[in-house]
Amino acid sequence: MSAISISDETVAHDGPRPARGMVHDTWVIARRGLVHMKRQPEALADATIQPIMFVLLFAYVFGGAIAVPGGGNYREFLMGGIFAQTIVFTSFGVAMSLAHDRKNQAVDRFRALPIARGAVLGGHAVANLIKAILPIVLMSLCGLAIGWRIRDGLVNAALGYLLLIAFAFAMIWVGVLLGSLVSTPEGVQGIAFAVLFPITFMASTFVPTETMPSFLRTIAEWNPTTGLSNAARIQFGNPTTAITPDSPWSIAHPTAYSILWIIGIVAVCAPLAVRTYQRSIAK
Amino acid sequence: MSTNYAVEAQGLVKRYGPTTALAGIDLEVPTGTVIAVLGPNGAGKTTAVRILTTLTDADEGQATVAGFDVRSQGNEVRRRIGLAAQDVTVDPLLTGRENLVMLGELHQMRRSDAAARAAQLLGEFSLNEAADRRTSGYSGGMRRRLDLAATLVARPEVLFLDEPTTGLDPRGRSELWTVIDTLVGRGTTVVLTTQYLEEAERLADDIVVIDRGRIIARGDARKLKREVGGDQVQVVVVERGHLPDASRIVAEITGVEPNVDVTARSVTASTSQGVETLVLAAKAFTDAQIAVDDMSLRQPTLDEVFLTLTGSTTEDEEA
Numbered sequence: 001m002s003a004i005s006i007s008d009e010t011v012a013h014d015g016p017r018p019a020r021g022m023v024h025d026t027w028v029i030a031r032r033g034l035v036h037m038k039r040q041p042e043a044l045a046d047a048t049i050q051p052i053m054f055v056l057l058f059a060y061v062f063g064g065a066i067a068v069p070g071g072g073n074y075r076e077f078l079m080g081g082i083f084a085q086t087i088v089f090t091s092f093g094v095a096m097s098l099a100h101d102r103k104n105q106a107v108d109r110f111r112a113l114p115i116a117r118g119a120v121l122g123g124h125a126v127a128n129l130i131k132a133i134l135p136i137v138l139m140s141l142c143g144l145a146i147g148w149r150i151r152d153g154l155v156n157a158a159l160g161y162l163l164l165i166a167f168a169f170a171m172i173w174v175g176v177l178l179g180s181l182v183s184t185p186e187g188v189q190g191i192a193f194a195v196l197f198p199i200t201f202m203a204s205t206f207v208p209t210e211t212m213p214s215f216l217r218t219i220a221e222w223n224p225t226t227g228l229s230n231a232a233r234i235q236f237g238n239p240t241t242a243i244t245p246d247s248p249w250s251i252a253h254p255t256a257y258s259i260l261w262i263i264g265i266v267a268v269c270a271p272l273a274v275r276t277y278q279r280s281i282a283k
Numbered sequence: 284m285s286t287n288y289a290v291e292a293q294g295l296v297k298r299y300g301p302t303t304a305l306a307g308i309d310l311e312v313p314t315g316t317v318i319a320v321l322g323p324n325g326a327g328k329t330t331a332v333r334i335l336t337t338l339t340d341a342d343e344g345q346a347t348v349a350g351f352d353v354r355s356q357g358n359e360v361r362r363r364i365g366l367a368a369q370d371v372t373v374d375p376l377l378t379g380r381e382n383l384v385m386l387g388e389l390h391q392m393r394r395s396d397a398a399a400r401a402a403q404l405l406g407e408f409s410l411n412e413a414a415d416r417r418t419s420g421y422s423g424g425m426r427r428r429l430d431l432a433a434t435l436v437a438r439p440e441v442l443f444l445d446e447p448t449t450g451l452d453p454r455g456r457s458e459l460w461t462v463i464d465t466l467v468g469r470g471t472t473v474v475l476t477t478q479y480l481e482e483a484e485r486l487a488d489d490i491v492v493i494d495r496g497r498i499i500a501r502g503d504a505r506k507l508k509r510e511v512g513g514d515q516v517q518v519v520v521v522e523r524g525h526l527p528d529a530s531r532i533v534a535e536i537t538g539v540e541p542n543v544d545v546t547a548r549s550v551t552a553s554t555s556q557g558v559e560t561l562v563l564a565a566k567a568f569t570d571a572q573i574a575v576d577d578m579s580l581r582q583p584t585l586d587e588v589f590l591t592l593t594g595s596t597t598e599d600e601e602a
Contacts, residue, residue, distance in 0.1 A: 005407060017391040030389045032377065039376045111374040112336050113389045114362040282339055
């Protein structure tokens, strides 16, 4: 029933083919990452159902009890924060893909192929950037349906989205670093929940920082998630953390603060992540 | 590419921390032949394959595959090789077809060419029906077949198979052997690792026995068996009390001191005279009126090869 018969032609050498380049190889591997997302119910839910659920939960369950300082609609306040949280969690997705690759030994299979250097990491990065954009689009639509509005013009909003995507790009390197240091998907999951959840909640993501106890408030004010949340709110013209003369610099200039974080993370994490990744696979 | 060797390696050394995985390995594999690297777990087989397939760098020594240096011309090497790792590495979330098309594209084929090649291989490996199902639902044998098909996508000049039949049933094993025969008939060079002397003998022109990162013997199966002392004659007696007599008889016939296993009531010794040994033994045991349960002539096991070559068993090596 399962006899194998290979033809003459199968084993004829037809000589090596010329390289088609980094972009081609990266895209082939990125496409695989997207198919993975489509076929892993939990990953697909992470990217689609969960963000919408968070929007609805916070808007309707917590929304009534949370007052936006300086007035304003909580649903409008919420969207910037929930965008930021989703973007920070991009790192988790990358780390999971790397850990799965290691578990399935896909890394070795790719490394024995004549592909451009960096195509494997590049493919993961591209796939995860696309994975990050999908929930942002869905949440925006969901937000629009429940009363969130872009109130400061489309140009500023576009810049806001660009800032979010740039931050996602930075978080990809954090994910590569995490995925290279932790070898199993379970380990990645554990660390992600122990680290990413506090980081995204000890911030102005869902609640104003003004009401936090003072030491926590200081942490929250300098938390990059707060910077990104508030920057998004400003770009979309939504209510945000009130800026007073004694606000720290991170609160007064959230967009600049977020850009600094992006530069900092990329400058530090990207080279470190690439080196750690290379070392983790070259056993 | 003027070389007649598909693989040439000199003095490969690889250390992992305090452990020396390879302690200086030389290999020459003539183009179009099959070499079997035989050894127990932990002998360094996989490390050698990883160096030759550019997955890891040797600490010392050099190697060329298909005429290119594995260290400095890695991509040239990778264009010309296929690798089936010890564990199946097909992507579980992709279908069989998607796996092969993706690998074809990563071998720099155009998408349409990769699709045509995938369809062809799926047919040849009897995977047509399962072609568009995810491989996570495949049986172990199907996954192995797809894994092997995947290594052939780019029609490699040199094929590396790391313990290709581990975990296969006898039928799957003989199928795989047939495929390797066909490939070699068409000029592909095959480097395979195995723990089975039988497999090495069946497939390989040349066998290299490695142990603790060193080559301890090389040659074809006949030469190796001669070194080990040929086949093994084994006599199982009915009564344990006859073991000393049985041992003496076997020693007289074979000229070597036999191994006596009291629990199994067996006497085993190597012999280079083949069936004649059995004839002599049968007569001697009948004359001595010793009742015999079983009398057989068999190939030495890897264990026995190792016992003879290294003076210790494979189990000791693993410890």
